[in-house]
Amino acid sequence: MKLCLILVCAAVLHTEAKFKHKDLQLVLCSDTEKEEIYGLDGEEMWHADFSQEKGVMTMPDFADPFSYVEGTYENAVANAEVCKQSLAVFVEGTKSPAEPKVAPQTSIYSKSDVELGARNTLICHITGFYPARVGVQWTRNDVKVTSEASLSRHYVTDDGTFNLISTLSFTPKQGDIYTCTVEHVALDRPLTKTWDVQDTLPSVGPAVFCGVGLAAGLLGVAAGTFFLVKGNNCN
Numbered sequence: 001m002k003l004c005l006i007l008v009c010a011a012v013l014h015t016e017a018k019f020k021h022k023d024l025q026l027v028l029c030s031d032t033e034k035e036e037i038y039g040l041d042g043e044e045m046w047h048a049d050f051s052q053e054k055g056v057m058t059m060p061d062f063a064d065p066f067s068y069v070e071g072t073y074e075n076a077v078a079n080a081e082v083c084k085q086s087l088a089v090f091v092e093g094t095k096s097p098a099e100p101k102v103a104p105q106t107s108i109y110s111k112s113d114v115e116l117g118a119r120n121t122l123i124c125h126i127t128g129f130y131p132a133r134v135g136v137q138w139t140r141n142d143v144k145v146t147s148e149a150s151l152s153r154h155y156v157t158d159d160g161t162f163n164l165i166s167t168l169s170f171t172p173k174q175g176d177i178y179t180c181t182v183e184h185v186a187l188d189r190p191l192t193k194t195w196d197v198q199d200t201l202p203s204v205g206p207a208v209f210c211g212v213g214l215a216a217g218l219l220g221v222a223a224g225t226f227f228l229v230k231g232n233n234c235n
Contacts, residue, residue: 026156027076029083036076038068042158048076101186102161104129108180108193114172114200122195124166124180128157135183136166137190141176172197 024039038046046068049056055073104126111121126134138149145168152165166180176197183190 022158024158026160027079027083028156029080029087031084031087034080034083036079037156039156039158044155046072048073048080050077050080099131102128102130103186104134104182104184104191106180106182106191106193108178108195110195110200111167114197116172116174116197119169119171122168122170122178122180124168124182124193126164126166126182128161128163129184129186130161131185132162133185134162134164136164137181137183138166138168139179139181140170174198 021041024037024042026035026037026039028035034050036048037044043059045059046055046057048054053073055068055076057067105128107125109123109125111123112118114120124136124138126136132154136146136149136151137144138146149166149168152167155163157163168178168180170176170178174197178195179192180195181190181192
């Protein structure tokens with residue numbers, strides 16, 4: 001499946017505040033799929049939901065997002081058709097060139113500080129890949145638990161690559177080991193990141209040593225004060 005990617009970027013400079021912002025319009029299409037997204041400074045603000053036949057604002061209310069004008073969704077439908085026509089011309093003119101490939105980078109971490117027996121969430125963050133097709137697998141102590149995980153929709157970055165987030169709810173237990181494995185056409189082999197409960201638990205050593213040192217110091221002060229008072233009384 002060949003994807004046609006159209007990027008329209010504009011840099012806007014606010015002369016008084018000296019802030020530079022990047023506006024983004026992104027249109028993607030294939031023979032069977034289509035997508036249109038508007039963004040600002042790397043954050044998505046609006047996308048066309050072609051299955052629901054409407055535009056969707058994706059910025060939270062507290063961000064005070066502005067509303068897109070009436071007809072934006074209809075314009076997205078028209079852009080998708082133009083994209084398909086342009087794709088057909090491009091494929092014919094270039095004799096179906098190979099699709100570009102960019103391998104993903106991954107990281108795995110917990111949403112909150114780890115406490116044994118306390119419910120938490122593991123996050124597998126997958127970034128900077130193209131094309132959008134990617135597979136994500138989870139294991140807990142070598143047992144597959146992918147069916148328990150959730151997968152976000154794709155987030156498009158300024159350079160046209162994709163980001164994705166997979167989450168897994170879990171209750172930390174001593175010795176548990178989790179893995180997140182990503183498969184992508186740009187990878188020679190699956191990319192696996194490991195998360196170990198033991199490695200993420202807070203260490204008690206420094207706190208214990210600090211407490212012992214503080215207690216010893218206080219005892220020394222108390223002993224010194226005692227002998228000083230006794231010496232003064234003898235005089």
